[in-house]
Amino acid sequence: MAEGTHVHGEQVGAVHAPIRTYLIVWGWLFVLSALAYFVDIAHVGGWLKAVLLTVLALMKAGLIVAFFMHLRFERLALVYAILAPLILLVALAVGVVPDGLAVLMRR
Amino acid sequence: MATETTAHPVEQAVSWGGGVSPFGVSWQKLMMWIFVLSDAFIFGSFLVSYATTRTSIGTWVDTGKVFALHIAGAEIPLLLIAIMTFILVSSSGTMALAVANAYERKKRETIRYLMLTMFLGLTFVGCQVYEWTHLIVDYGVRPWWNPFGPPQFGAYFFTLTGFHGLHVLSGVVYLGVIARQVARGVYDRRGSYANVEIAGLYWHFVDLVWVFIFTMFYLF
Numbered sequence: 001m002a003e004g005t006h007v008h009g010e011q012v013g014a015v016h017a018p019i020r021t022y023l024i025v026w027g028w029l030f031v032l033s034a035l036a037y038f039v040d041i042a043h044v045g046g047w048l049k050a051v052l053l054t055v056l057a058l059m060k061a062g063l064i065v066a067f068f069m070h071l072r073f074e075r076l077a078l079v080y081a082i083l084a085p086l087i088l089l090v091a092l093a094v095g096v097v098p099d100g101l102a103v104l105m106r107r
Numbered sequence: 108m109a110t111e112t113t114a115h116p117v118e119q120a121v122s123w124g125g126g127v128s129p130f131g132v133s134w135q136k137l138m139m140w141i142f143v144l145s146d147a148f149i150f151g152s153f154l155v156s157y158a159t160t161r162t163s164i165g166t167w168v169d170t171g172k173v174f175a176l177h178i179a180g181a182e183i184p185l186l187l188i189a190i191m192t193f194i195l196v197s198s199s200g201t202m203a204l205a206v207a208n209a210y211e212r213k214k215r216e217t218i219r220y221l222m223l224t225m226f227l228g229l230t231f232v233g234c235q236v237y238e239w240t241h242l243i244v245d246y247g248v249r250p251w252w253n254p255f256g257p258p259q260f261g262a263y264f265f266t267l268t269g270f271h272g273l274h275v276l277s278g279v280v281y282l283g284v285i286a287r288q289v290a291r292g293v294y295d296r297r298g299s300y301a302n303v304e305i306a307g308l309y310w311h312f313v314d315l316v317w318v319f320i321f322t323m324f325y326l327f
Contacts, residue, residue, distance in 0.1 A: 019207045026200035033196055033321075037189050040171065040326040049327070057322040061315055068203050068311040070304075075131035082140055089151040096155060100162035107165060 017067060025067045032060045139305045143312045146274075150316050153270065154323055157263045168256040170325050173246075174238070188325045191234045192317065195275075198227035199314040202282075202307050209303035214289060217303060221286040224310065228279040235272045239265075267320055274313045281306055 036056045039049060066072040071079055130137055161167050171184035178186070205220035242248040242264070246255075250262040285306045294300045 016207070016210050019204065022200070022203040022207055026196070026203065029196045029199070030193070033189075033192050036322060036326055037185065037192075041184050053322050053326055057318055060318045064199065064311050064315045064318070068199060068314075069308055078130040078132060078137075078140070081130065082144055085144060086147065089148065089155075092152065093155050093158070096159045100159060103163045103165070 016070075016073065021067060025063050028063055029060055032056050032063075133301060135301065136305050136308070139308045143308060146312065147316075150270070150319070153263075153267055154319060157267065158323065160259050160263070164257045164259065166256060168253070168260045173242070173255055174325065185325060187234065187238060188321065191231055191238075192321050194227050194231045194234065195314050195317050198224050198231065199311055201227060202310045206304050206307040209289075209294075209300035212295070212300055214292075214295065217300065218286055218289050221282050221289065221303070225279050225282050225286070228275050228282070228310075232272055232275055232279070235268060235275075238268075263324070267324055271313070271316055271320055274316070278310050278313050281309060 036053055039052045039056070044052060071082065132140075170188075172182075174186075174188050175182045175184045176186040177183075201220045201223045205217050205224060208216040208220060242253075246253065248254070248261045248264070250265050252258050253261045285302055288294060289300070289303065294302065
């Protein structure tokens with residue numbers, strides 16, 4: 001890139017969410033956090049707790065990444081470049097499941 | 108479709124064929140995303156390691172009791188952590204407002220929300236200092252021993268919350284630098300408040316990590 005042509009970020013025509021959207025997302029983050037807390041103190045057991053907590057955590061993560069981190073408003077190429085590598089983390093988690101299951105079965 | 112002739116045209120409708128700017132963002136923002144992604148792998152590995160260890164031990168520590176607060180004689184489980192979560196989510200909201208005001212180049216509002224975010228971040232770290240002191244001094248928790256259950260609890264507690272707390276503390280310093288530059292008019296002269304948005308990426312990521320630590324380490 002030629003000297004002097006570099007930009008500092010604010011792109012022409014970039015889409016931003018209005019402040020109202022941020023406030024709504026913020027409200028939802030409180031609600032979802034509170035729900036997760038009540039799932040714990042209400043002593044919801046076993047698999048149901050695991051499913052509920054996972055769903056709530058992923059919903060919160062989605063809201064943060066999509067709106068607060070603006071990924072929803074970025075070009076699809078960037079969205080894929082960021083989200084696709086995370087498959088490796090899922091693979092890591094899945095990779096250790098057999099070990100965990102083996103231990104659980106033995107008990 | 109209108110064709111833009113600026114150095115970095117962003118055509119939201121076009122997803123591929125980016126020319127000189129394939130991702131449609133500045134290199135600074137792209138660098139922050141790459142950092143965030145690599146950091147996600149660090150925390151992800153920590154959490155998978157923690158989950159594996161905990162599963163293979165079979166028993167764990169009742170975190171609801173360990174992190175309970177006693178108010179008027181009643182024991183409220185995990186209250187301290189619930190308060191810390193509330194503080195960090197609040198700080199993410201104020202950070203979002205700082206970025207939203209930075210887009211509109213409102214200097215005073217941007218500084219105000221950045222300062223508020225820093226204050227909430229410091230409050231969070233303060234809670235953590237209280238938590239660590241309580242566990243280390245009152246209960247004698249060490250990375251290799253604790254009175255509650257499996258010894259690995261201490262190691263994972265200090266690693267996960269310590270690493271995260273360090274991120275929050277670094278974030279406060281980072282936001283301080285950015286706020287100072289906003290105050291000095293650096294971004295007005297440059298004609299761009301983009302650095303505020305990039306700092307926001309980091310701050311929201313720290314909140315994002317807490318979502319998973321909160322869920323996997325404390326609630327589960």
